Amino acid sequence: MDRPCCPLALLPLLPLLLCLASLRAGSAASITTGTPDGSERWGYVEVRPKAHLFWWYYKSPQRTSSPAKPWPTVLWLQGGPGASGVGLGNFLEVGPLDVNLKPRNSTWLQKADLIFVDNPVGVGYSYVEDDTLLVTTDWQQAADATTLLKALVKEVPTLQSSPLFLVAESYGGKYAATLGASVARAVRAGELKVNLAGVALGDSWISPEDFTLSYTPLLLSVSRLDDNAGDEANKKAENVKRQITGGQFADAQRSWTDLLDIIGTRSGNVDMYNFLLDSGMDPVSADTPTVSSPSNVQALRYATYLGSQDSDSNTIDSIMNGVIKEKLRIVPKDLKWVEVSQAVYNTLVNDFMKPRIDEIDELLSYGINVTVYNGQLDVICSTNGAEAWVQKLKWDGLKSFLSLPRQSLYCGQSKGTKAFVRSYKNLHFYWILGAGHFVPADQPCIALSMIGSITQSPAS
Template structure:
């Protein structure tokens, strides 16, 4: 297996070099050109194991997008026994990667590709309705280098050799991501000392702290070796999660919430409360999969292509399908990126060959029980050591702001009492009220106005301000009420 991967990776080096001479810049999903040879996938791990770092970096280098957007992509093998390989796409910061912080973006789902975030939310390019690319004005590369990883294996272009190789817990997802990060730093050793932040949204509320705990444990172990292993430590400084799915039991009061915003009447609230009680009883019995089924029927545990049901009590009572933003009428082209990345021109650019681009059903099925378990102990530990930003769009139904506050109040950490009495401040961007922020200890909690669960999609300018201040260690808001 190792030998074959080396051959594939070496072939990718040759293929990339040949393509670069041609200056390919994929734009449209349909052209009148002859069929495109997508080339082999670039498996970089064998080259890194052989200490052929320059060759690996060359194999991962992409032709510039739109003529000036530098990027790198390929596969990192994170578990040979499971045949688990994670796909990444890396964009250096606009000002250069040498001194900029590095942000890893993880999508939720579970099982949604991080390329959604890249194209639809915060990457340096966005996908237009015509399926052509355009520079994103409020790209997060203005604040940091951006690393997107399809995680876990079975998500997007990432894969395992069999269904049995897919992760069944967030802990395993964290371990795989740590293995990928270690190889990424081998690929770009100049980034080793840069500040590192983990970010994501929705179900990444489990992935982000899982990776944070894996890094924290590895760094602690390295420090315990008397400094001999300091070179392998990751300079983790903070974690940022939008509309986090972190503890379903704390976020079941949908009846009161939907009643208060006028989406259901008292009869609807009673129905929601009855279903809430069923879910809570199952959680207390630790019947995780059964609880997931009931929760899915309540508000929808995930997109329909992630194994979720076609109808929910929320839909029956409100007629609304977009639980991620209850004022959204259209789909914002939310799935168009899937077709785009599977075109031959883009496959060639990304060095993915003809490997499958997965929907999220298999991953969601494997993590069904995990979805209903709490990440509270992880957050409680991480809050003692790292900056944590939890932000919520005002219009989300799945993980609404008041229920996230319920979750935060249950956290047991050194800043818990300070949070309960912390002053809420108005956050403005260029004179506009973007939201409200509260800080206690290393925690900053933010409400983003007029946004749903995908804050960078709905409010890109404000989201850029938010992440820029966070990675720069600046206060989000300064003016009190």
Template structure:
């Protein structure tokens, strides 16, 4: 989930106060299997078996430990055939929001009831036909934490290196998945994370697979990436806020005069973002986040609508609009649940301090879209999907950047027809898609920022089609 941009922008003018996470207990290594790798000095993976949520499948949880950084993960095997089904990594965004949001609110094996007292079975979980990892990253997100502020991560590039090391150790600890097709998936700010992770994997694969390299690091079988309602190419995507505000499928959000005023500010916004794209420094990238978010996001904030789903009012009791986020925190902060997971700190769903740190580092507007052409040229399949009721990373902007992307298949992709997707399961018109070679774009109807939350049946259907190569 993407933390509210307006809150992040306001924070730029305010002093940052360190949020100390409550340490529950020192790690009891007697409960964990600990694994390291000679070529990843300082990194270690500790994991333990878990019996929560979906008790019918094998699962584990634990931490990637490196120096003073500790990244929490929770893994579920497939309900179908773990040994032959693919492996999925899921990442929520923010920056600063836990991937356990995806687990309990969207696509995981169970959800939570009001008050967080129980976890009902989710029949539309993505582990129906895939093994899936939920990873809390960067540090100080969810159950992840750091022992020192000096080690806190503030850029997507640094976060990608930690994720790569995690994958190497996870696969070493679970060798039956070493050859499994691997898919990196996520939403929102994962539109930054995922291209950087894929690029890091491909670079690592080239090094590990070189004929003259005697490395013991694995060549990770990266089959695809899938980004939902992502922030990937701000220079293109920010142009479409005015158009979406007054021309979305559900009716105007703002007066036409307000949309015209927003459109009038886009030229300045684009110019500042292009400066960030060119120089990629803190000093050239932070101004774009400040100006453009104020120009394009602030007008929406006055409406009281849910920035992630314009069909709803924002829950006034939750700064991120959804009451279920409080239920997830209540469940995960129960002592017996934390004991079962073997966690070291209290759970926080979204950490605005992490959001501020990435903003102040200038990461928000950086062009991670520039990594996409090489990912495609390397033969990795790419799916960009977006719910049509989301404002913050709306489908118009996501569709536009896929059309403007410079790669060898651009002309073919732009000439490819847009086809209506009718769900085989529900019989409903579920979306509109375009595909050419290994790039696909999908608009999902009647869904907001969290597509699996709003359309659980349709989201399971399209991810299964995607990972089985039937789409």
């Protein structure tokens, strides 16, 4: 598709339809607006008093739907924690336009409708009127996002009938695990009418312990560490494991950050999001000496790899605080968009290192499709670590899943294997070759093909 997004072009700005939704007893206040043709809608939902989540919906130009093959909707959840899905996932990964506001040939709109949300409150265009309202746990995030969905089924009419897929990246996987469980419970209780069809976890921080223990053997195997450095890193990783086991989650995060510093020093500053790169090759690394703590350095580095996708013409920061903010019209004038909110990152310190394997088991037990996909070159959420936590599932189909051979996947006109997949019942695992932490940015062709398969899109 040469121009998948022409009705969504940003300039000249289309006149907006502004509608203030009426306040309903027991429901969140919302402000919704969009384009006259209905191809885009966006707005704020006050999920708690003085806590506002921003969302942006895109209707696919290819949308066709039938009772036998309903058109799917993807809700994208960014990681960080504290990174903006409305900015990064949208303009740098899978949305209709790239950072130069040109149509993206690999947009996931070709396979599904898309909803981006700046989640949790305090991220991107989302905001709180009092910093004490920032979430401190993944489950508080899930409660807010469930409230958002209860509002969105009224604002986006197709959402009640469209199969909904929560697609996550990095720390967003922990959001997806808890939100998925929260939504499934709300649906089962009759409190929410959506069809939660699947949860997809891209390079997701589901088990911090398993990922931490994977760093040394992976980096040894690709020659980014030697045995001496490996011994030092292993001791620190084992300490992280002990602290997690003992419930000392804030201490575990500090030790994990120390481990990343050791790895950086002894590996020639390997990029933890792609072991073929050095972190110094990315523009964000130039900013890190000015921040106040190691954890803030790590928060900034999350956006490093995607930040390198910025062109000479535009940066993500310039468009989000410029033309996009002007287009949306409803973002508070004094709100400055940033790639990663350090405040949100820091408030999750006691939850950061907690695993979410039990929530994945819960989703599988409900019969909800769970997909794990991982980039081959990622370190911070390595494929080895993802394989390790999957083997800890209590799901009754696990043994059969692990016994199956993988299938090779190909894409487009290029030769060679692009990925592998293994599926059994409602668990699926994709190994994406040649990709780091940000799979859609690194391997857009196979990522688009994969999302079509995950959602069973009529466009596939």
